[in-house]
Amino acid sequence: MLPSPLEFLVPLGALESVAGVLPFAILAVVLVNMVTRLLAQRSFVKAAEEADDDEALSRFLPHELVNVLLILLAFAFMIVEPHGGMVMSVLILGMVVADFFEYEARRVEARNGMEMERPNSSLAASVLVIGYAGYQSLFFLVAPVWNAII
Structure with missing residues (x-):
């Protein structure tokens, strides 16, 4: 049997050996993502209080790294x-896009001297x-209850 062209980019055998752990890893990283989002918001508020404009705000690197890991x-x-992976990917990409626009909204708030809001859409x-x-x-x-009903 000829190998799939994808096998040269992604080790499918190794990936299938950790397939059962991937949903748990995604759940754990999403929870870490929530924590880094709150830390990022705290750093945005602190930076906005110290400066008069949005130049002090910068992307929170740990949060961005967690976003890349989630993707x-x-x-x-x-x-x-x-x-399940397609649904998960769409939801995660939507969350990352929301994070991108929330950061831009925080910059606008800092630039105009407005009060910093929570990142509601990304939350x-x-x-x-x-x-x-x-x-x-x-x-x-x-699953047992679900299978008994269905």
Whole structure:
């Protein structure tokens, strides 16, 4: 059997050996993402108080790294579980896009001397990602009841 062209870029055998752990890893990293988002918001507020404009604000590197890690994990999950991975990838990409626009909104607020708001849209997107990651990783807890009903 000829190897798939994708096997040269992604070690499929190694990826399938950790396929069962990927949903748990995504759930854990999404929870870390929530913490880094709160720390980023705290640093934005502090920077805005110290400066008169938005030049003091910069992207929070730990949060950006966690976002990249989440995207990579979601794409890896999509390889081993196409349907669930696609849904997870769309939710995570939506959350990252919301993070991008929330950062830009904080810059506008800092530039105009407005009060810094919470990143509501990215928090809502995070709740959706946590819910779906919890469904994917913790479904075994409700599987007996679910299978008895369905």
